Amino acid sequence: MSGLETALEPVFTWLTANPAWAGAFIGLIAFAESLALVGLLVPGAFLMFLAGAAVGGSNIDILPMLAWAVVGAVAGDSLSYWLGRHFRDQLRDFPVVRRYPGALARAEGLFHRHGGKSVVIGRFVGPVRPVIPAVVGMLGMPPGRFLVANVSSALAWAPAYLLPGVVFGASLVLAMEVMGRLMAWLVLAFGGFFLLRWLIPRIDRPLRLAGHRLARAVGRHPPPGQWGEWLRPLHAALRALRHRQGWLWWLAFVVFLGTLAEALWTPGPQGWERGLLALAEAQRGDLPRRFAWIITQAGGLLPVSLATLTLVAALWRAGEVRRAGFAVLGVASAVLVAYVLKALLGTPRPNGLTATAEFAAAFPSAHAAGIAALVTVWLTVLPPRARVLRWLLLLPGGLLIALVAATRLLLGVHWPLDVIGGLALGIVLGALPAVAGGVRSPVRRRDESVVLSAGILVATAGIAQMLNWPDPIDTYPEPVGSGLPAVVATDSPLATQRLGLRGPADAFVAQWQAGEQVPAGFEPEWQPAPPWRWQTALRWISPRPSAARLPVLPRWHDGRRPDVVLIRVGDDPRRRWVLRAWRAAVTPDGPIWLLTLERDDIRPGVLLPRLRRHEPSPDELAALLGPASQRAGLVRLPGPVPRYRSSSDASAASPQGGTNP
Known part of the structure; x- marks a missing residue:
């Protein structure tokens, strides 16, 4: 631990015990930094960086802190906008404004050049940041338009100003390691947002133009006569393509025809439907x-x-x-x-x-x-x-x-x-x-x-x-209860394949009947996977990924995340074995775990590591499960999914017993 981290450790400890105060403090900084006139005197960017460092070093949940920052920024800009609409040109006579005359002039120039987008741009431009909301209020920007720009820019501003400090506070080494890529992702996010804003009107205009041409082709009125009355809905629907609502109506019509065709051709549920429903049912307490x-x-x-x-x-x-x-x-x-x-x-x-x-x-x-x-x-x-x-x-x-x-x-x-x-x-x-x-x-x-x-x-x-x-x-179906596995007979059939969110996926490699909290026999070669926290998640954008430090990507079975995730890293620091275990059932002889195994090959990428998953071969399975079963005193029984049970239970179930792989 560095000297700086040692000096700040009491502060981090207190913030961990009092996260509400940290959120209120961040909200107050964001409010003051965004408030007209006051923001000219408050070093908001530096204070937000320090607050983010305190949050990162304290292992506080970052989402509430971001929410506090967004609320403070929206409230500060809203009050600034109200001051501008209320005082109008009297705002120029305020002492602080007279002290910084250039900020007001730059804010007015920004608004005249970019209009409503100036609220979004001004949020990230130093001297005009606390002045632009008051200026747009003074110049008569509609409240609804300002509110949309205010909230959307605050949602981007909060992570941009808070996350660098979080990264720094989480680990100085990690901060230096991922800072460049974090800024690259922020630049891509902002670029994508403005590209989308530029692209949508250019897509919308040709569609509406095509709709106008179609409307002229079908005529202003439906055909006369009795048949015209029957064709009136179709005629109106075609002419509705002139408007966005008409395109949405046709989109809904196509979606309905697609689902109807799927129901006709495939009466049973799709695999992804089973996976999503399992996820929903797992929450049904x-x-x-x-x-x-x-x-x-x-x-x-x-x-x-x-x-x-x-x-x-x-x-x-x-x-x-x-x-x-x-x-x-x-x-x-x-x-x-x-x-x-x-x-x-x-x-x-x-x-x-x-x-x-x-x-x-x-x-x-x-x-x-x-x-x-x-x-x-x-x-x-x-x-x-x-x-x-x-x-x-x-x-x-x-x-x-x-x-x-x-x-x-x-x-x-x-x-x-x-x-x-x-x-x-x-x-x-x-x-x-x-x-x-x-x-x-x-x-x-x-x-x-x-x-x-x-x-x-x-x-x-x-x-x-x-x-x-x-x-x-x-x-309606009864609640699923606490999610704990049911008590079943020792030889009751269990799932042979994992039911993920996209449907049936990996086959289980073993049913492991040993260990109350963790499948027995896998220590000490296997270790718990790094948990998902902000500090560990940021390692996924590191230019030098390490298999031992990266958290494991989530998987589901029957709507549940695995109860235990273990990893084993060998001589290659970029390769690891991942063992996921679901506690599937409880028998008189102990709990049964369903195990999946995969090998992750992790290599550096441009902005994210390149991850390749490999299923184990029979020889690799024998090398991985054999030593663990021997340490746990288990033997292998054949079946669709091999069941590993204690030698005494296996002998009682089968006079010939079983053998290790």
Whole structure:
């Protein structure tokens, strides 16, 4: 330990015991550094570096510290913006501004050259950093535009100013080792952000131009006559390609057709669906299950139906008869088509729920289709002038759709493609009021109708939850409990292949029946892998990677991370064996561990190390597991996955016993 680290050790120890004070201190620095006038006097960049060094040396969780920094920076710039809008030109007469006249002039020049982007640029430019928010407020930048620029720039500014200090405080040697690459990654991140901002309008413009040409080709009005009425929705959908919303509608339509084709050609779940569902089910304890059940009520048939009828009645009373008809048709058709497809396809649900009386087939999810259709109808019936209400509805409405969709997975009643197909179906049919040409009706109190419908949805979902009707919680799969392995018979069959997030993956190399907390016999040749912390994670960008110092990349089996991860490094410091062990079951003879083995070859790369994984050969398996089984007193029994058991248990199970590999 260096002299500097020794001197700062008491400070690091106190911060480890009082992390809340560290967060408040960082938030105060960020606030003062971003505040108009005050930031001219505060050495904010240096203080943020010191605060980051204290956090890195104290092993404090960095995410709350970054959150404190973002909140402080947003609050400081917001107050500066308010001062600029309130005092206007009087700001020039403040004593501190008169002391630094060049900062105000440079900030005004930056705003005139770059407009709203000056808030983002000014966040990282020294003298104008605490002045630019006040200047844009003084010059009349709209509050909404400033808020977006303020928050987005703060999200980038906090790690850029805090992480170098964290790296320095974590280890002086590590700081010197990874600083260059860390700055390269930050430059790439900022470059990618500005490239995306430059690229999106240039992609959007040709698409909208193509949509305009298509709209002119199909004509301003649908064909006359009876057939024209039937073609009106298709005609309106083609003309909608002039707008971004039209492209989104067609994207949802393509997604629905893709999921429907997948459900027709492959009725069973895909491997990645099984992996994601296993991950969701692993989190289904008592509290998450109840919370998910409460949220999923918002997509139930009763709340969605009452909210739709309320919207229709309000629109009808306001004179929006045509739009009311399209609204009820959009939601009703989404739910009806979902149930018709369920009956026709008969896709089985997870956990054998299709065989029960409470659940129909799986594809598509009627809950996802219903809530997506209702929220889409809300957005389509709002008048064009209600932009603020549209955004206020879009954010919580989109969050509600995502939560209901996620709860169907967490509750274990749908596969992921069922949910995706239901969401796409709801968006396609919920946009019927706009697509079918119902936008020409006069604007009358549509915003109040939407707010009333949303209130009825929330109230009805709450009542359904309190009454436990018509969707009782008892019909859903039981919680998985604490995640501990079940008690099974000694010779019960266990998994032969790891179920990862992308589906079945590596085959298990052994079932190891020895060791309570760690598979027995692997010490002292094997050692625990470095844990995932900020200090160890930064080693992945080191130009000189070492296999013994890098944390192991995560793997899942049946929704669980391995209980034990061990590594073995030989003569080559860039090569290691990785042993992952899942505690799979408990038997009267002891716990059974499922083991996977792989060899990692790690070589230097441009910005990240190059990692190659190799499966062990039979000879390598024998060389790795043989000594460990001998130390643990185990013998190998044949099977789809070799089982290693104690010699006495193996002799009792088989008169001929077993042999080591």
